[in-house]
Amino acid sequence: MTLTFDGTVVVPVADPDDSERTATAVASHLEAGSTAIIVNVIEKAGGAPDKASMAQREEYAADMFDRAREALANSPATIETDVLYGTDVVERTFAEAQDRNADAVVFTAREGNRLAELLTGDVARRMVKEASVPVVALPQE
Structure with missing residues (x-):
């Protein structure tokens, strides 16, 4: 069966x-x-100073989008990009999915060690546990 x-x-x-x-x-x-x-969710510090300037972070997001478009160049699908802003990456991602009436949030789990997961809150785990729309975790190829 092909997904x-x-x-x-x-x-x-x-x-x-x-x-x-x-x-x-x-x-x-x-x-x-x-x-x-x-x-790409640009995480705002919620009152504290941001880690980098907004221009730097938006430029970084543009680089991400360019690389995604290259990988999807032969795709028959419509490809859109959007920079999102919020204090919580997971919450903001699901809010966008609901706003866009998305059928699912699709991602690949990022590699990381257990200590990094504990310190960062393990976004992949939260994506699955706090899902408000279906979530698909694709294997890395």
Whole structure:
């Protein structure tokens, strides 16, 4: 059985390598009638100073989107990109999925050690546990 997406999916990406890896993984699952919305959430500090300037972070997101578009260049699907802003990556991703009436949030788990997961809150685990729309975790190719 082959998994395909014929509707709208939100595809969160965290960095340029992740963007390319995730887009490559999702590419074979997209059909002509599907829309993949590649999103990067710029995490705001909620009152504290941000880690980098907004311009730097938006430029970094543009690099992510370029790499995703390259990986999806031969896809029959409609490809959109969007920079999102919020204090919680998981909450903001699902809010966008609901706003866009997405059928699913699709991602590939990022490699990390257990200590990093404990310190960062393990976004992949939260994506599954706190899902408000279906979540598909694709294997890395």
